[in-house]
Amino acid sequence: VTENQQLQPSAKRITLAITGASGAIYALKLLKNLVQYYDEVHLMISDAGRIVMATEAAINLPEAPKKIQLILTEYCGCDADIIRVYAKENWYSPVASGSAAPKQMVICPASMGCISAVATGASNSLMERAADVVLKERGQLIVLPREMPFSTIHLRNLLTLSEAGVTVMPAAPGFYANPQSIEDLADFVTARILNHLGLDNTLSENWGYQKT
Numbered sequence: 001v002t003e004n005q006q007l008q009p010s011a012k013r014i015t016l017a018i019t020g021a022s023g024a025i026y027a028l029k030l031l032k033n034l035v036q037y038y039d040e041v042h043l044m045i046s047d048a049g050r051i052v053m054a055t056e057a058a059i060n061l062p063e064a065p066k067k068i069q070l071i072l073t074e075y076c077g078c079d080a081d082i083i084r085v086y087a088k089e090n091w092y093s094p095v096a097s098g099s100a101a102p103k104q105m106v107i108c109p110a111s112m113g114c115i116s117a118v119a120t121g122a123s124n125s126l127m128e129r130a131a132d133v134v135l136k137e138r139g140q141l142i143v144l145p146r147e148m149p150f151s152t153i154h155l156r157n158l159l160t161l162s163e164a165g166v167t168v169m170p171a172a173p174g175f176y177a178n179p180q181s182i183e184d185l186a187d188f189v190t191a192r193i194l195n196h197l198g199l200d201n202t203l204s205e206n207w208g209y210q211k212t
Ligand SMILES: Cc1cc2nc3c(=O)[nH]c(=O)nc-3n(C[C@H](O)[C@H](O)[C@H](O)COP(=O)(O)O)c2cc1C
Pocket: 018, 019, 020, 021, 022, 046, 047, 048, 049, 051, 052, 055, 110, 111, 112, 113, 114, 146, 147
């Protein structure tokens, strides 16, 4: 075991899962911010998530976790050991167990398929298991669903998650801050997620206050 694989109790740690819903820009903006606040960002991206990333952000992520880690570390311009990427069946990773998993997790964007799996406790992939672990450990789980319109099944699954204590934050930027660009819209959504993680930020205006 190398030094940076040992659990540092004082380290600030979070899990981010990126799935195949539209909105790669949200995932990238969130990741860029998380690496500034956290010592460890435990990351999983689904196969469909990689397809959406290529389609919407022109970032081609290979399958190998180590390669994804390198590409995203360079993209974020952060230290090498902050982003830790796991394969979808890496059951030996920290996020797979309540004894080691970070207490905070965000699924961004969250496909309706992933929402369904988390709502039923399927745990068939590492990211589904990671979400299940955060729920059973009574941690903080935030999901960013994106679909339009929602079916009754989607809404039921989202209600199930909400009743289990999950914060459902749909990819629905407000327009009251007079956004001038797609970046502004994505900043709005990212800022709200960071707020819910307890992270002060100036990405977007907080109602009643000026942006600094
Ligand atoms: C370009 C693209 C955009 C998609 N957008 C959405 C979406 O907005 N919401 C959604 O629930 N699924 C969307 N899908 C479908 C999901 O990717 C698909 O259901 C997939 O099985 C989800 O798997 P995952 O949860 O493992 O990522 C999209 C797929 C592609 C290729």
